[in-house]
Amino acid sequence: MRNVLTAGLVALILGAAAAGAQESSPPPPNPKIAATLPVVAPVPDPAASPAVAPPAPPPVTEAAVAAEESAAKRAAKTEPACKPGFGCVTNLPLPRFVSLKGDEGNARRGPGLTHRIDWVFTRPGMPLMITAEYENWRRVEDQDGAGGWVHYALLSGVRSVVVAQDMAELRATPDRDARVVAQAEIGVVARILQCTADWCRISSGGEKGWVEKTAIWGVLPGEVIE
Template structure:
């Protein structure tokens, strides 16, 4: 009888622990987030160390990248073309930037389609984010500052 009680107690403790880990664990998991490239030349490596070979070289300062994972001082990233690899943290910046991912987006004077259009933005154009609202982001691209539809941007728009 004593063995049955001990077994039942252990099953309850195990079930509680599993439920606790299942419900609470994901809240401690690191979410994906965006950073930008700090320099005009940044190496994307096949693995998380300087010993791993260079996969490709980025040549665009402030290009946004999505951080997926980390290992010591390296971050696993995915870019707007779905290239993935590892970049050293010294090559990453918190500057808010995004790429226009729609052909011929329009920068408006105010966050409304009825506002005055200021510029036409080509696909792949880098935009620096000033602030974002529900559906619009205030951006600077080249000599133009205005509002662009948030859904047309890829990068740090929060």
């Protein structure tokens, strides 16, 4: 007896095969179930050092910025230490004598034009004693101790003295027994021509002569001027 495959029988066999194939395949995943699956996260190693965040920098304030700028300026302007008895600007001895260059000079309370004027010198050529230096300014005083800070352009290196003794005697030679050639009233300003340890030869009003240092102001004791 032969097996006869008819169209209907073939369709029935193919359908059964297809159904069997579908049953043997795994069902598609359920999206709702997949969404609830737990997530696997790495477990930290307890032996590992925990990460430490770096400390936050301190807040920057205007006061801190100003202090830093001020320190930088001071460091930039640092001057070498001054030698005792010498000016920090000129390195010349202190105290020392100069004279007023013009007709007058303003003596200020501090070394700068913003400081108030405390004194005005009005005698051209009068001697002044420098006691301190700062940049272009010199602190000076007269024979009475009055003065202040004066700009160096108002001073001259020409040496002068003021007569501190009434009717001081000017002699022909530096000797008390020498001939008196003139007399000078107290307050007279004279130019220095020469000085020994105890005497100075001065000139004023066309007169010249030697006078003892004790009778004048504007030269240091023992100072020699050639």
